[in-house]
Amino acid sequence: MNPVEAVLRTLHDGELALRDDLLAAAGDHRAEHEFHHVATDTARWSAEHARLIAATAAARDLHLPADRDPAALTRLRRKAAEDLAPRPDGLPDLLETLTALHLAATRNSLHWEMLAQAAQAGRDGELLDLASRCHPQTLRQLRWTNTLIKTLAPQLLTAS
Amino acid sequence: MRERIDRIAEPWGDRTPYGPGQPWPVRRDTHLTGTGVDRWVPTASLLHSNGDAMDVAVRDGRIVGVRGRADDRVNRGRLGPKDLFGWQANHADDRLTVPLVRRNGRLEESDWDTAMGLVVDRTRHLLDAHGPGSIGFYTSGQLFLEEYYTLAVIARAGIGTNHLDGNTRLCTATAAEALKETFGCDGQPASYTDVDHCDTLALYGHNMAETQPVLWMRVLDRLAGPTPPRLLCVDPRPTPVAARSEVHLAPRIGTNVALLNALLHELVRTDRIDHAYVDAHTVGYEELAAGVARCTPAWAARICDVPAREIERAAELLGEARALLSTVLQGVYQSHQATAAAVQVNNIQLVRGMLGRPGCGVLQMNGQPTAENTRECGADGDLPGFRNWENEQHVVELAKLWNVDVDRIPHHGPPTPAMQIFRYAEQGSIKLLWISGTNPAVSLPELARIRELLRSEGLFTVVQDLYPTETALLADVVLPAATWGEKTGTFTNADRTVHLCEQAVEPPGQARPDLAILLDYARRMDFRDRDGAPLIGWHDPRGAFEAWQRCSAGRPCDYTGLSYELLRERGGVQWPCDADHPDGTERLYTDGISWAAPDTCESYGRDLVTGASVSETEYRALNPHGKAVLKAAEYLPPHEDVSDDYPLQLTTGRTLYHFHTRTKTGRVPQLDAAAPEMWVEIGAGEARRRGLGEGDLVEVATPRGAVRARLRVTALRDGLLFLPFHYGYWDTPGRTGPGPEGGRAANETTVTDWDPVSKQPLYKTAAARLTRLAPADGTPAPAPTTTASAPADPAAAPPTTGGPAALADQRPEPAPEATP
Known part of the structure; x- marks a missing residue:
């Protein structure tokens, strides 16, 4: 596998993982209606x-798996998110979740950046189209999680 | 024209036809009881957002009738059924006349000192123990400007809380947000007079005939005159508007963005684009055109279940317009992707270059009479004067005006919208909720949850109202308020027309004007400015108005050229009204876009799907010169769609004869009799397939709850049910909630979900199951026959009439001296 293919594979896995994490978080936080x-x-x-x-x-000719091995990969990613986000005891669950989602989206965003840069350097129009189509939505996921943290943190951290 | 007609049976009265560009002829409507009038007191209607100007007749200290004001720009003498009869609600024998406080679980009569003492003690205790974030205010769309502004100063600079909103969140938040997204700032672009000039009128989710009957009279008079306008109606119901439209699209609910994107697709494809206007006044056209490139009519037809050819016809109608007026209301605002859809209507208007000229504009309508004032005064949580909470300079202006430190005004995050305020109350972090002039125990979604939350021990609720509403009965302290006709103040309608409403009679018992209650609270709380002077320096409506004028100076909603005297003399005047525009301003954006520049705009905008904030830096890069922003939005499937268990779509809405939760209109004999009880609407095709008929007793259930009512079979689209949302429990044995007879309020069934951009709850996108409980016994559904609820088979129900009590006078009159 060449390095660009490795990015594709990583990104594919990262997007599937973020999908799963978002859906799991939505399920965990049904009463947080807008977030859900x-x-x-x-x-x-x-x-x-x-x-x-x-x-x-x-x-x-790079055939990526239709889906992830859910259990193993979720564990891995949870571990990665935990490593990245030191959690003070008692941080409200919703804020922790938003932080983990934000970091997962950041990881994907950086891989999209790599892919776009590689596509431009390699004059690969197809890859560039792919990154141009998807990366803006990843950036929107980032802004969304950031906005929710900014909006909810004051009440969840000071008034509870 | 007939002199006297039954205005329940004929809500819009007789026609006074007129042609394009002509002034709307006068027709003066009057409803008077008994004989003799001591005096006529000027005011305007408080039972919808149209702002119909009227005089109240007073005899022996009591209101005895009303008449329309012939010289007023809004209604030229006309009144709607709620205007004609609604005043009788003031006289209801169950008005609240003394403060009530809860003792040992029961509300008991008390006095003002005791009740206000309790509220102040609780406030102080919470501020000390938990800080300002433990206190929230949830107000109305029916108070006056003076009251909203006073409340906003109390909440923001007195208490220092971000938790302030109005029930306007349920009706008008998307209008405000859509204007901010497109024009950088709130402010209605068009004017009702654009009806006089337009050649094409597009109504999106706006059953104008029932929500603004007097504005609909204006349209009917154009339709009856020479060179009438062509109408486009987007509405899933067979409304009176749909009946008069050249093209009527009845999409599946929750698919507005798909439909609007297809209309934009067609306008781009056929190049019905005013490129000069787009180049001069907008940014974002390329992105918009790319965003709708794949949204063909055939694509939208599959999503919306509307024939592609009809979508093409609608686009042709828009494309051929030479003077296009568009209006938008709850069918968009309370539906899935609310702001995204409302913004696409702005986009259609902009790409067609139809703005700021006679007949060309968009009316993002309001639901409630004084909704505009909650927005401009900041009682919806926004900073007063359409100021931008993310712009430090704007906050500094307010701090100077109020003479407080900047840090005292919370601006670290966006204001907390109503649904989130209730969420915080549910979680226990908001511990005092002061509810004024609204009835969340009937009007919010998922009522079982709301009732539980209002009953919870940890939440202290103060309810300020006229009647023992469902919400008041659950409160800890109930404050009796004066209403329209019993107090003085101003309010502003959906086309920026400001009216003065003067006190005509005394309030009953110990009831007090809302302003007096708020001023009393501020005095008892002893809010001070940085120099130790009282934070609220005014003592009466006029003082509050003048304080607001100073706050509005230099902002889009500038009131500095107005005064009570001017309003008394002229009747309605449209803001901005200042030294440069002493007669007010008919249309905004006549000379380009004026309030979208990064330093002056009210908002940098939000992501139309996620609601994420656009940063100042991004906005400066996107729109450095302050043009209108063309924002594309992708269609998303509704969050709740039909399934095997819940196979029908469910929407809710209003009827002509009632307002909000019937607190007033249910206490008015003529209006109550016209629509006395809950009903369920279904289309004739759907009813036939399910073996159901008119008058069957049915249950409509969703995962949240259920209602029982008789079935009305109309020309509604297939696969859809409609419930009127007005009915609650105050006039049932349950008083605050369902009794043994089952649910009656539509909001037992609605979903807790809101538009992430405007934060407006989605009352019009759910899925439900319909069960027949008993076959019809010959009694038809108690739904009006004069409206969108009309039976498909006219013989299925007797026509709605009002009888002798509903007779009102109508008289054409020569136009008075020209008013602006």
């Missing part, structure tokens, strides 16, 4: 990204 619904909506973006990545990869 928008998490479900934005999970759809990640699912679509994974589909488009897989289609692009298949055209290059």
